[in-house]
Amino acid sequence: MTRPRVVVLGGGITGLSAALRLAESADVTLIEATDRLGGKIRTGADGIEDGAEQFLMRDPATGGPSGAARLATTLGLPIVHPAIGAAGLYTGGELRPMPGGTLMGIPSSTLDGFRVEAARDLDLGTPVLPPGADVAVGRLVRERLGDDVVDRLVDPLLGGVYAGRADLLSLATTMPALHGLLTTEHTLGAAVAQAQQRSRAHSAGAGPVFGAVAGGLSGLVDAAEAAAVRAGVQIRRGVRVTALRRTGEGMEILHGEEWLAAAGVLLAVPAIPAARMLTFLAPEASTAIAELEYASLGLVALVLPACELPEASGFLVPATEGLSIKAATFLSAKWPSLGADGEVVIRASLGRHGDSTVLQRADDDLVDIVRSEVSVVIDRPLPQPLRTRVTRWGGALPQYAPGHLDRVAAARAALAGLPITLAGAAYDGIGIPACVASGEAAADLLTESMI
Ligand SMILES: Cc1cc2nc3c(=O)[nH]c(=O)nc-3n(C[C@H](O)[C@H](O)[C@H](O)COP(=O)(O)OP(=O)(O)OC[C@H]3O[C@@H](n4cnc5c(N)ncnc54)[C@H](O)[C@@H]3O)c2cc1C
Numbered sequence: 001m002t003r004p005r006v007v008v009l010g011g012g013i014t015g016l017s018a019a020l021r022l023a024e025s026a027d028v029t030l031i032e033a034t035d036r037l038g039g040k041i042r043t044g045a046d047g048i049e050d051g052a053e054q055f056l057m058r059d060p061a062t063g064g065p066s067g068a069a070r071l072a073t074t075l076g077l078p079i080v081h082p083a084i085g086a087a088g089l090y091t092g093g094e095l096r097p098m099p100g101g102t103l104m105g106i107p108s109s110t111l112d113g114f115r116v117e118a119a120r121d122l123d124l125g126t127p128v129l130p131p132g133a134d135v136a137v138g139r140l141v142r143e144r145l146g147d148d149v150v151d152r153l154v155d156p157l158l159g160g161v162y163a164g165r166a167d168l169l170s171l172a173t174t175m176p177a178l179h180g181l182l183t184t185e186h187t188l189g190a191a192v193a194q195a196q197q198r199s200r201a202h203s204a205g206a207g208p209v210f211g212a213v214a215g216g217l218s219g220l221v222d223a224a225e226a227a228a229v230r231a232g233v234q235i236r237r238g239v240r241v242t243a244l245r246r247t248g249e250g251m252e253i254l255h256g257e258e259w260l261a262a263a264g265v266l267l268a269v270p271a272i273p274a275a276r277m278l279t280f281l282a283p284e285a286s287t288a289i290a291e292l293e294y295a296s297l298g299l300v301a302l303v304l305p306a307c308e309l310p311e312a313s314g315f316l317v318p319a320t321e322g323l324s325i326k327a328a329t330f331l332s333a334k335w336p337s338l339g340a341d342g343e344v345v346i347r348a349s350l351g352r353h354g355d356s357t358v359l360q361r362a363d364d365d366l367v368d369i370v371r372s373e374v375s376v377v378i379d380r381p382l383p384q385p386l387r388t389r390v391t392r393w394g395g396a397l398p399q400y401a402p403g404h405l406d407r408v409a410a411a412r413a414a415l416a417g418l419p420i421t422l423a424g425a426a427y428d429g430i431g432i433p434a435c436v437a438s439g440e441a442a443a444d445l446l447t448e449s450m451i
Contacts, residue, residue, distance in 0.1 A: 004263035012039025014424035015268035017439035023231035043216030063202030067436030105153035117146030138166030264419035295353035
């Protein structure tokens with residue numbers, strides 16, 4: 001039987017996972033616009049991550065290995081774990097331990113040091129949310145528990161993951177387990193308690209929460225690339241795909257000056273180029289995708305001579321504290337291989353969705369801001385850095401607004417009948433495990449659509 005030719009657009013972790021899956025039954029070409037695979041995963045030559053740093057080891061829904069842990073294991077890569085897990089929270093001008101026993105900062109009852117207005121969380125005899133409803137995380141928590149817990153806890157925690165604002169992020173997409181429980185439980189507190197109980201049951205004896213690949217996450221990309229090449233995937237880099245068109249037999253893809261024929265196409269690029277490519281082919285899908293907004297962010301890594309840091313993996317900073325940095329990770333404490341020669345490595349992030357003015361500043365200014373603000377938070381001056389690196393990610397992280405899942409479902413429904421599938425951070429979750437799973441699922445769907 002002849003194998004169909006399919007094309008995967010985008011050489012991030014989603015596109016690579018999809019290509020590996022598709023190569024089991026098709027001849028695959030993967031096209032990447034830049035000269036480097038990995039997208040938001042990029043480890044510097046010094047081992048410091050310029051993008052993603054770690055992945056969840058378990059799938060929160062099943063408790064089984066996450067897509068990323070499974071991929072790393074399949075590729076034969078050793079997984080390493082953070083040496084220190086607990087982060088701090090800078091609030092009220094003081095660095096404190098992150099309060100435990102919350103779900104992404106949402107407590108099930110009172111919480112020391114925070115004003116939790118639990119009396120608002122009334123049981124009205126009906127579930128908190130009707131089936132199918134979505135709401136912004138911040139809005140729901142403000143209504144049920146008051147502003148303090150949102151501004152000083154939920155917002156920085158969600159902001160740490162999405163560089164976004166709790167008041168704008170979809171509960172159904174960012175916290176699906178809690179969202180499901182809110183359609184049966186009568187109070188937010190009861191739903192949080194249930195979700196925590198389930199998560200404890202899943203994690204009992206299950207080992208560390210986070211993992212990475214020894215030597216850096218680019219190792220995952222390189223190993224996936226090597227496996228894809230062994231499986232026959234042709235990889236074309238440095239060529240941007242600009243258009244798709246339907247032909248009698250399948251699809252044609254314009255990359256550079258050349259049209260390439262294929263039986264099917266898997267789009268593993270961010271929403272903006274995906275929407276552009278679908279403008280004429282599937283206008284409804286294009287419109288639904290085009291609504292997705294992205295946050296830009298900057299990362300500043302400081303390599304310092306030996307110095308004392310607080311006992312933590314780093315800290316988060318609520319927007320209400322008036323600082324430019326929103327989080328910092330003590331990389332050398334968390335990943336001891338980075339501090340092997342006694343150097344201390346700190347990486348801080350700047351920029352939030354809707355507030356990226358700080359990113360207009362020059363690199364040297366960003367380094368100065370990070371050095372002085374980290375010094376304020378840890379209450380001791382940092383020494384002069386030995387080396388610094390500033391990485392800017394424009395359009396880095398998708399912002400899932402309420403209704404995101406419906407828009408994605410609408411886009412996918414509009415593509416039914418076309419041999420095109422969508423995958424990646426724009427749709428099914430921003431974490432690396434979600435991207436791996438999304439790429440594999442879209443590959444399976446494309447294979448089915450071509451049978
Ligand atoms: C700074 C930062 C830190 C992060 N930290 C973590 C973390 O610690 N843990 C975690 O799990 N997740 C983290 N994430 C999120 C995670 O890294 C990403 O969501 C994920 O890597 C996205 O993978 P992707 O393949 O879907 O998209 P991308 O990585 O964006 O890849 C898409 C690819 O498509 C290519 N492309 C775009 N347009 C075209 C075109 N027209 N033709 C051909 N190719 C095109 C791009 O060049 C790119 O290589 C982080 C993200 C950032 C930015």
